[in-house]
Amino acid sequence: xxxxxxxxxxxxxxxxxxxxxxxxxxxxxxxxxxxxxxxxxxxxxxxxxxxxxxxxxxxxxxxxxxxxxxxxxxxxxxxxxxxxxxxxxxxxxxxxxxxxxxxxxxxxxxxxxxxxxxxxxxxxxxxxxxxxxxxxxxxxxxxxxxxxxxxxxxxxxxxxxxxxxxxxxxxxxxxxxxxxxxxxxxxxxxxxxxxxxxxxxxxxxxxxxxxxxxxxxxxxxxxxxxxxxxxxxxxxxxxxxxxxxxxxxxxxxxxxxxxxxxxxxxxxxxxxxxxxxxxxxxxxxxxxxxxxxxxxxxxxxxxxxxxxxxxxxxxxxxxxxxxxxxxxxxxxxxxxxxxxxxxxxxxxxxxxxxxxxxxxxxxxxxxxxxxxxxxxxxxxxxxxxxxxxxxxxxxxxxxxxxxxxxxxxxxxxxxxxxxxxxxxxxxxxxxxxxxxxxxxxxxxxxxxxxxxxxxxxxxxxxxxxxxxxxxxxxxxxxxxxxxxxxxxxxxxxxxxxxxxxxxxxxxxxxxxxxxxxxxxxxxxxxxxxxxxxxxxxxxxxxxxxxxxxxxxxxxxxxxxxxxxxxxxxxxxxxxxxxxxxxxxxxxxxxxxxxxxxxxxxxxxxxxxxxxxxxxxxxxxxxxxxxxxxxxxxxxxxxxxxxxxxxxxxxxxxxxxxxxxxxxxxxxxxxxxxxxx
Numbered sequence: 001x002x003x004x005x006x007x008x009x010x011x012x013x014x015x016x017x018x019x020x021x022x023x024x025x026x027x028x029x030x031x032x033x034x035x036x037x038x039x040x041x042x043x044x045x046x047x048x049x050x051x052x053x054x055x056x057x058x059x060x061x062x063x064x065x066x067x068x069x070x071x072x073x074x075x076x077x078x079x080x081x082x083x084x085x086x087x088x089x090x091x092x093x094x095x096x097x098x099x100x101x102x103x104x105x106x107x108x109x110x111x112x113x114x115x116x117x118x119x120x121x122x123x124x125x126x127x128x129x130x131x132x133x134x135x136x137x138x139x140x141x142x143x144x145x146x147x148x149x150x151x152x153x154x155x156x157x158x159x160x161x162x163x164x165x166x167x168x169x170x171x172x173x174x175x176x177x178x179x180x181x182x183x184x185x186x187x188x189x190x191x192x193x194x195x196x197x198x199x200x201x202x203x204x205x206x207x208x209x210x211x212x213x214x215x216x217x218x219x220x221x222x223x224x225x226x227x228x229x230x231x232x233x234x235x236x237x238x239x240x241x242x243x244x245x246x247x248x249x250x251x252x253x254x255x256x257x258x259x260x261x262x263x264x265x266x267x268x269x270x271x272x273x274x275x276x277x278x279x280x281x282x283x284x285x286x287x288x289x290x291x292x293x294x295x296x297x298x299x300x301x302x303x304x305x306x307x308x309x310x311x312x313x314x315x316x317x318x319x320x321x322x323x324x325x326x327x328x329x330x331x332x333x334x335x336x337x338x339x340x341x342x343x344x345x346x347x348x349x350x351x352x353x354x355x356x357x358x359x360x361x362x363x364x365x366x367x368x369x370x371x372x373x374x375x376x377x378x379x380x381x382x383x384x385x386x387x388x389x390x391x392x393x394x395x396x397x398x399x400x401x402x403x404x405x406x407x408x409x410x411x412x413x414x415x416x417x418x419x420x421x422x423x424x425x426x427x428x429x430x431x432x433x434x435x436x437x438x439x440x441x442x443x444x445x446x447x448x449x450x451x452x453x454x455x456x457x458x459x460x461x462x463x464x465x466x467x468x469x470x471x472x473x474x475x476x477x478x479x480x481x482x483x484x485x486x487x488x489x490x491x492x493x494x495x496x497x498x499x500x501x502x503x504x505x506x507x508x509x510x511x512x513x514x515x516x517x518x519x520x521x522x523x524x525x526x527x528x529x530x531x532x533x534x535x536x537x538x539x540x541x542x543x544x545x546x547x548x549x550x551x552x553x554x555x556x557x558x559x560x561x562x563x564x565x566x567x568x569x570x571x572x573x574x575x576x577x578x579x580x581x582x583x584x585x586x587x588x589x590x591x592x593x594x595x596x597x598x599x600x601x602x603x604x605x606x607x608x609x610x611x612x613x614x615x616x617x618x619x620x621x622x623x624x625x626x627x628x629x630x631x632x633x634x635x636x637x638x639x640x641x642x643x644x645x646x647x648x649x650x651x652x653x654x655x656x657x658x659x660x661x662x663x664x665x666x667x668x669x670x671x672x673x674x675x676x
Contacts, residue, residue, distance in 0.1 A: 022578040022648075025595075025663045027053040030514025032456040033496045038613060038646045040576035044456075046648070047497050047574035048516040051661060052481060052509075059573070059661035060481055061599075061653075064565030065520040065548060068558040069111045074100035074119075078557050080549040082121075082425065082471060085536025086128045088146055092536045094547050095134055095145075097124045098557045103136070105145065106559055108536065108547070113559075116145055116153045123470055125377075125424055127331050129338070129354055137331040137340055142297075147354060157326050159295035160192050161357040163305065163318040165287075172307070172316025174201050177220075177283040178267035180310050182256045187303040187320070192296025196255035196307050196316075198265050198285045200229035203248060206268070208241035211276030218245075218279060222270035226252040229266065231281070233274065240276050253285065256307055257293065287316045295323070295355050323347060323357035330424055332378035334385040335399035335410075337361075341375040346387070348408065351401060360401045360408045366394070370417050376470075377424035381434050382447070387412075388427065388436070389420045395448065415448040422468070426475040428535065430486045437473040442488055442510070453486075457508060457515050465491045465503055476535030478509070479544045480563060485509040487518075487546065489533030497572050498609070498616055498650045505550070507533055507562070519569070520548055520562060568599075568655035575664055577613055577646035587647045592639040594623050594651060595663035598630050605654040606635070610666075612644030625657075634663070 029044030030053050037046045051059040082097040092108040103117035103124065117136075124138045133146025141157040148154040165172070175181070183194070200220060212233050219228035229251030235244030256263045268283035287307060303320040328342035338349045344366050350359035357363075366375070370392045377388035385396040393416040401408050419438040421427060426437035433444040441454035441461045454461055466472045474489045489507040497517075507518040535544045546562030579587075589610050598604070604625040609617035623635035651664055 022575070022666045023663065024575050024665070026056040027059055028056065028514070030456070031516050033460065034456055034458040036577075037574075037611075037648065038577035038579060042576070044576060045573060046576060047572060047650075049497055049519050049573075050569040050571040050655070051516060051573060052483060052511075053514045053516055054481075054483065057662045061568040061571065061655060061659050061661075062480065062518065063563045064567055064569040064655065066561040066564035068560055069108075070106045070113045070559040071556050072096075072098075072104055072113045072115070073556045074098055074102045074115075078551040080551070080557050082124045083474070083534050083547070083549045084126050084134075084425070085476075085534040085547055086126070086134050087537055088132060088150075094534055094536060094549075094559065095126050095136070096549055096557065096559065097121050104557075108561075111559075114151075117143075123329055125330050127333060129333060135331050135333075135338060135354055137328040139327040139329065139342075141327050142325050142331075142340065144354060155191075155297040156295065156323075156355045157297050158189065158299050158322045159297050159325070159355055159357065160189075160194070160292055160299050160320055161295070161323045161361065162292070162321040163194070163290040164321055165289075166304070166317035166319055172287050174284040174286045175265075175309070175315055177285050178264050178269075179285075180262040180264050181307045181315070182262045182310075183259045184306045184308045184312070184314065185259060185304075187299060187305075189296050189299030189303065191294060192292070192299065193257060193294040194305060195257035195291045195293055196305075196318075197226070197288050197291055198253045198255045199250035199288050200248065200253075200266060200268075201250065201284050201286045203229075203231050203245065203268060203281045203283045205242055205245060205279075206282045207278060207280035208237070208243060209276050209278030209280070211240040212236055212242050212279065213240065213275050216274030216276070218271050218273045220251065220266045220268055220270065220281070220283065221272050223253050223264065223266050225266065226254065229253075229283075230273075242276075242279055245281075252288065254291075255287065262310065287318075290318050292356065292358060295357075321358075323361075324363060325357065330375060330378040332380050332385065334378075334380040334396070337399070339378055339385060341378050341387070343374050344371060346375070346378075351408075360406055362408050368414065370414055377421055377427050377436075379424075379427045379429075379434060379436075381429045382432060386427075386434060386445070388424070390422050390439075391420045392417050393420055393445070393450075416445070416450055419443060419450060423471045423473045423475075425471045426473040426488060428475045428477060428486075430477060431484075435475055435486050437475065437488060439467060442508070444486075453510060454508075454515075460492055460496065460506070460508065463493045463495065465493055474533035476533055476546070477544045478535060478546045478562070480509075483511045484544075485511045487533060487535075489548070498574055498611075499572075505548075507546070518546075518562065520560065568659070570655045571653045571658075571661075573649075573651045573653075573661065573664060574611070575648040575650075575666075577611065577648040578666065579646050587644055589639040589647055589666050591636055591667045592620070592623075592649060593634060593636045593663065593665040593667070594661070595632070595634045595665075596653075596658045597660040597662065598625065598633050598657050599659040600630055600657050602657060604633070604635055605657045607652050608637070608639070609650040610639050611648045611650055613646040614644055616650065632662070639666070 026043040031048040032044040101119040101121045126136045136143045216233040230249040231245040232247035234246045268281040328340045330341040340347045350356040350361040387394040399410040548560040607622040
């Protein structure tokens with residue numbers, strides 16, 4: 001029935017002899033449903049649904065989707081518009097947003113769903129941060145969940161990046177050391193904590209002490225200095241009394257950090273160092289800047305921070321400089337920083353920070369003509385940060401900070417034009433490549449070289465129903481039965497599977513050059529939902545698993561685990577259309593055969609149709625099962641195909657009995673030649 005080594009021939013009799021046969025047992029070509037069904041190679045399948053093509057003679061059954069493990073309802077919407085998987089420690093979670101604009105997190109161990117954002121999200125995106133939580137970006141804002149405070153949402157839109165003194169330097173008024181000061185804020189934001197920093201500007205002797213020597217260095221050590229202010233003794237009188245000082249080093253001292261408590265600053269009366277004792281000084285201090293302890297959110301560049309005395313007398317003013325991050329469409333961590341895309345601009349945090357845009361943080365805008373409209377996605381992999389547009393890809397690398405200036409520099413090059421993505425949720429790492437969806441198909445990017453991998457399913461790509469909307473495709477990696485599959489989930493108008501035409505959710509799975517389809521729409525109606533396909537890491541198995549989001553009831557959003565059910569999924573296999581190497585002949589099928597491993601007793605649960613180039617066939621019959629013993633079986637049944645030039649099969653299994661499909665075969669007879 002096959003050549004040595006398991007390779008298949010389209011006709012064992014050759015030339016359309018008296019009993020031409022078609023066998024399909026080498027599944028190395030995977031699924032190929034673009035072009036003509038009769039033009040496929042012998043080892044290719046027109047359709048392969050819920051069967052994993054492993055090796056020759058091994059189409060493995062796959063488990064069904066689990067029942068709903070979490071369900072949540074929001075007024076005004078139940079269809080999911082975004083989902084992503086992440087982990088906190090070893091606990092897997094999924095972040096879900098539905099079309100009401102509400103955001104939820106679901107603990108995949110306990111299945112507890114918690115609403116973290118009530119409404120307002122329109123184009124959300126999130127990324128894992130430091131295994132403690134996620135960073136969430138949306139045109140309406142920027143948040144972290146679980147990073148600042150465990151299991152808590154914290155907003156960071158328009159956080160404070162820095163301060164500038166009003167009127168430049170010197171900054172404000174000098175005051176005597178020991179003056180009680182506090183903050184006065186005129187602000188629009190909240191959550192920020194800031195601390196003014198002071199230095200000593202002058203010192204005069206108020207008490208000379210005794211026992212000092214010329215050259216002694218004296219430090220002002222009260223109020224926990226960041227660095228001590230110092231003076232040097234330049235002259236002494238009898239008994240080592242200080243009569244002259246010089247060489248003032250201003251030091252740095254923490255000033256006020258709130259609007260209530262008062263900070264006195266250094267007094268000049270607490271002195272250390274030198275050979276004597278008892279010296280004291282009258283000093284004056286002046287603000288040098290503001291340290292950001294917490295950047296808060298919602299601030300404006302017109303906001304003002306000032307320090308005032310108890311009286312009060314305002315002694316200095318500082319203008320807020322905000323991050324400018326009001327919202328965005330993409331967020332990613334790379335080179336110890338967080339990168340946020342909004343329009344054509346990218347905002348970058350300070351090193352090792354997710355909320356501070358000061359220090360070595362920066363902002364840059366891509367004005368190059370090749371970037372159409374706006375940035376659509378950011379993704380870090382293989383020591384690069386990829387910046388996607390809808391039809392271009394840039395790569396950022398070599399991020400450094402100057403030791404002298406403190407400024408950040410990096411290299412950015414354009415590596416691809418003509419393709420990109422409109423679906424940031426479709427971008428993921430696959431081995432050493434970056435996989436993504438472009439309007440023309442599915443690609444993997446190796447360094448700077450893109451490769452299209454979806455030629456054989458181009459017809460499916462063009463049938464995606466909402467192909468021009470954001471996140472019409474979700475991508476991820478699924479580890480299934482030892483095979484690492486690149487997976488893309490989407491809504492499609494199905495005219496390929498042999499079912500009645502309709503809109504369904506498919507997950508196209510790619511493994512070792514082969515495509516196959518996972519369909520979790522056997523019993524649940526996902527057709528009205530934007531699909532969500534996420535890859536998360538389970539704490540128990542440390543393997544990637546498929547998490548599916550949908551609204552099968554039409555009123556609630558539910559979460560399912562792909563391949564997580566208790567039995568095998570119903571499957572469909574469609575062969576090529578065979579000509580028996582004699583195209584100008586009419587053909588009829590006499591026998592159809594299916595070889596499979598049966599996993600339980602009872603009927604085979606498998607049926608078939610005979611298809612021709614004229615039309616898909618109607619149901620013929622079910623394959624019988626000769627006995628009730630689970631084992632290898634070769635089942636044969638009579639079949640009728642009618643007059644045609646080409647002939648093939650559509651085989652269905654209900655998933656209840658088979659565990660592995662090993663062979664599909666037709667045996668036909670030449671009836672009439674048009675050349676005679």
